[in-house]
Amino acid sequence: MMNMHFANEQEKLLHDIGILSFVVVELTLYLDTHPDDRNAMEYFNHYNRMTNQAKKEYSAKYGPLTISYADTSECSDWKWALGPMPWEGGCN
Amino acid sequence: MWNYEKRLQFPVNITSPNARLAQAIISQYGGPDGEMGASMRYLSQRYASPYREVSAILTDIGTEELAHLEMVATIVHQLTKDLSMEEIEESGFANYYVDHTVGIWPQAASGFPFTGAQFQSTGDIITDLMEDMAAEQKARTTYDNILRLIHDQEVCEPIKFLRAREIVHFQRFGEALRIVQDKLDSKNFYAFNPGFDKCPS
Numbered sequence: 001m002m003n004m005h006f007a008n009e010q011e012k013l014l015h016d017i018g019i020l021s022f023v024v025v026e027l028t029l030y031l032d033t034h035p036d037d038r039n040a041m042e043y044f045n046h047y048n049r050m051t052n053q054a055k056k057e058y059s060a061k062y063g064p065l066t067i068s069y070a071d072t073s074e075c076s077d078w079k080w081a082l083g084p085m086p087w088e089g090g091c092n
Numbered sequence: 093m094w095n096y097e098k099r100l101q102f103p104v105n106i107t108s109p110n111a112r113l114a115q116a117i118i119s120q121y122g123g124p125d126g127e128m129g130a131s132m133r134y135l136s137q138r139y140a141s142p143y144r145e146v147s148a149i150l151t152d153i154g155t156e157e158l159a160h161l162e163m164v165a166t167i168v169h170q171l172t173k174d175l176s177m178e179e180i181e182e183s184g185f186a187n188y189y190v191d192h193t194v195g196i197w198p199q200a201a202s203g204f205p206f207t208g209a210q211f212q213s214t215g216d217i218i219t220d221l222m223e224d225m226a227a228e229q230k231a232r233t234t235y236d237n238i239l240r241l242i243h244d245q246e247v248c249e250p251i252k253f254l255r256a257r258e259i260v261h262f263q264r265f266g267e268a269l270r271i272v273q274d275k276l277d278s279k280n281f282y283a284f285n286p287g288f289d290k291c292p293s
Contacts, residue, residue, distance in 0.1 A: 014099060022101070025156060029260065032149040033267035066097050086100045087166040089107075 013058050017065070020051040094155070101159040102253040106170035106246045111183035114171035115201060116241055118188075120164045120254070122198025122206035125230040127164055131157035133211035133227060137220040142287045143275065146217060146268045150224075153261050160254055165196045167250060216285040221269040225262055232258035 006012040027044040034040060059069030063083035070080050084090070120126045134154030141147045172185070172194040180189050187203065198206035212223055235255035242248050276284060 015103070017099070018101070018103065025101075025152075026260070028152055029149065029156075029264050032145055032152055033264055033271060035145055063098075065099055066095055068095070080098075083098070086098060086162070087104070087169050089105045089166075089170055 010058075010062050013054065013061075017051065017054045017058060020047060020054055023047040024051050094158075100163055100166060101156070102163060102250050104163060104166045104170060104250045106167065106244070108244060108246070109174045109179065110171050110244065110247070111175055111179055111185035113241060113244075113247060114168045115183075115185060115188060116238055117164065117171070117247075117251075118168050118199060119201035120231070120234060120238070121161065121168060121196065123200035123202075123204075123234070124210045125227065125234050126198070126200075126206070127157050127161040127231075128198050128206050129210045130154075130227060130231065131161060132208065133213065134224065136211075136213040137217070137224070140213070140215045140220065140287045141217045141272075143217070143272060145271050146221070149264055149268050153264065156257070156261075160257065163250055163254065167247060168196060169194075171247070215288060217272055217287055218269070218285070221265055221272065224265045225269070228258045228262035228265060232262070 024047050027040055031040055031044060055065050056069060059065050063079035064070040067080060122128050131154050134150045138147045138150035175194060180186055214220055232255055235251055238251055242251060
């Protein structure tokens, strides 16, 4: 993951979101079976906040990642439908 | 309820079509140890758990399996989308093509369709968690077998990611089983359904 080259800023940001979200998924599963681990909960809060921030930034710049980030106030079209689907390859 | 996130859990960018490989990998979409069976298994089993932690892990792993299902579909889609008719005929892909063109349909590599008979939901959380641990190992073995067939790095990377997740899920299900067994006593350690039989506490 160290020497990765990205075609553009969008690709880089989506790559970062992939990493941050993965940490959140891992911590979620761990906490499900270790629900008293305060240390893990602190990690969770830290990475969950970073993930949400990155997803919000990405959605504002390149189109919503989830419907809760969709904001039509400054858009002329419905980006949720018109943006590329994840299986199209290239930038995902 | 669920929300869709418009991205893959791990990137898939395959640039060379390979129908032969797609026919093997489709097994992890709808085959006996594939991601569709995995997600439906855990998401069905969670209702019978009397313990919240265990319902939570079944919900969250079942949800992650849906993301894996999408990754496997994406791999098959990208391996087949630019096939020529010659490649379809020469690679043995014609039998799939005749029913589905290059669409995605849940089947095993053998052509056997996905069925709920490939997994259990027994209503007994101990029995179910034992199955879940075995299911993660079986899926890991299938990914090992797939990796031996792959010579393309672009296909290898997402398959390696999916294989690694089976190992983590196996660990978490083992912990879930431990949580359940810690709540039982020595008389009912192996032969007691804590969600159905009333505990004589």
